[in-house]
Amino acid sequence: MALRRQVCFALYAASRATTALYRPLLDELGLTYPQYLVLLVLWERDGRTVKELGEELRLDSGTLSPLLKRMEAAGLVARHRTAGDERVVEVRLTAAGTELQARARSVPATLVAATGLDRKTLVELRDTLTTLASTMDIAAAELAAKKK
Amino acid sequence: MALRRQVCFALYAASRATTALYRPLLDELGLTYPQYLVLLVLWERDGRTVKELGEELRLDSGTLSPLLKRMEAAGLVARHRTAGDERVVEVRLTAAGTELQARARSVPATLVAATGLDRKTLVELRDTLTTLASTMDIAAAELAAKKK
DNA sequence: CCTGGTTTGGTTGTGCACAACTTAATTGCA
DNA sequence: TGCAATTAAGTTGTGCACAACCAAACCAGG
Structure with a gap:
């Protein structure tokens, strides 16, 4: 698929x-x-x-x-x-x-438990996603600036 | 924060x-x-x-x-x-x-390029996210079943 | 058969997201 | 100083998401 x-x-x-x-x-x-x-x-x-x-x-x-x-x-x-x-x-x-x-x-701990992922994987995931989001935001801002 | x-x-x-x-x-x-x-x-x-x-x-x-x-x-x-x-x-x-x-x-390649992440990191990210999503879906389904 | 339950897709209502626009207040510079 | 440009928040309109509900079609036990 x-x-x-x-x-x-x-x-x-x-x-x-x-x-x-x-x-x-x-x-x-x-x-x-x-x-x-x-x-x-x-x-x-x-x-x-x-x-x-x-x-x-x-x-x-x-x-x-x-x-x-x-x-x-x-x-x-x-x-x-x-x-x-x-x-x-x-x-x-x-x-x-x-x-x-x-x-x-109790909300955050409940969610973390439900992920079924260990702490190390979660920290890595968070950091990758945060980097990704800011890269994307910068790319989108540049694109918007170019458009102008 | x-x-x-x-x-x-x-x-x-x-x-x-x-x-x-x-x-x-x-x-x-x-x-x-x-x-x-x-x-x-x-x-x-x-x-x-x-x-x-x-x-x-x-x-x-x-x-x-x-x-x-x-x-x-x-x-x-x-x-x-x-x-x-x-x-x-x-x-x-x-x-x-x-x-x-x-x-x-050309859309997928453009997006992948914009992530700024290498192929290995992207594949890992995708697999982690896919696992996460299905774990969450199962947890949500169990929760819904319990509610019933 | 045939009737109660299930399945499929649709509708309604609420709450984001976001683009495009508006209004009012502030700022900066000629 | 005066006024154009900028800024902050809000409004309007569109398109998801999703819960709750609905109608029609199908299915299965009796």
Whole structure:
């Protein structure tokens, strides 16, 4: 099968399979995977701008704005224009958003266990994928620049 | 950064970065990445049922039905109920769909070159990801069975 | 037969992704 | 200083993914 030979399809399929395993765990917390990622960033350090979140998660405002609006409606975060620069919106955890961290603590270990891969393979995989993603991002940026 | 330590995020980011690199190439062919995957399967062997396509691509009818409808509207494939079993829909390439294969021939090599990874690393990556995806799929299926 | 369960594909509704565009605030330089 | 260019976030529109549900066709035990 030609499909089975392609790295890109393996990447696409593995990414969806992983998200599918997150789903039942995150459902109990009332979260989607991208929303969980936003919380991971905020739990690390609260009070990020939309731009900062976008840089961390590699998502643009077209994705983040409605996502953050839903998270705000769910009572997990609050959004405020900053005093210094009225263009910038700062996203902060609410008490509920902070408390969710404790309930989510077991999620990463559960996922790692489900991979069935040993730690060394996982670390290698992560590093290869991170390198790959940044190479691709640079290539895409160059392509966009050339187009202009 | 906690995010940088997670394999799952690396997978999610790399998958999107890859699709983003496909986009300009596939745009010229008037295709999206999932549509290109459908064509890869049909170019390999024409005349697949929706169920078979779903098994290959790991997509359900909720995704495939509208996707195939768009491809049919674009004149790339035709759909027909089979004579033997009226439930089954067979998807066949049109002349235009067949001809697209020639124009798409350079796509995989372009992508592989853009990864910046040597062949050995890519093969390892593909195998690790394929194993990972099937482990995850089995885990998800068991979880669904347990729920029932 | 024939009726209850299964299979196949489709529909509906929600939530990403992302391109293209808009608006408002800020910046920089002539 | 004034105004064009830039920046930050949001909106709109399209196309996946996927859950939940549905209708029609088929199948199998009785």
